[in-house]
Amino acid sequence: xxxxxxxxxxxxxxxxxxxxxxxxxxxxxxxxxxxxxxxxxxxxxxxxxxxxxxxxxxxxxxx
Numbered sequence: 001x002x003x004x005x006x007x008x009x010x011x012x013x014x015x016x017x018x019x020x021x022x023x024x025x026x027x028x029x030x031x032x033x034x035x036x037x038x039x040x041x042x043x044x045x046x047x048x049x050x051x052x053x054x055x056x057x058x059x060x061x062x063x
Contacts, residue, residue: 022060026052
């Protein structure tokens, strides 16, 4: 069941600008990770991909 705002005028906003910003940063980090992987640096790519998938994306959903 959808939640309503305090005035009861409709569904409450679940994601704010901060959430969308973090999703954008996560997607950029993941994209950079794959680009670095194609360029040949597997260790740097692993750091970027783990940061994007395991840190930034979940943070964007929970923030």
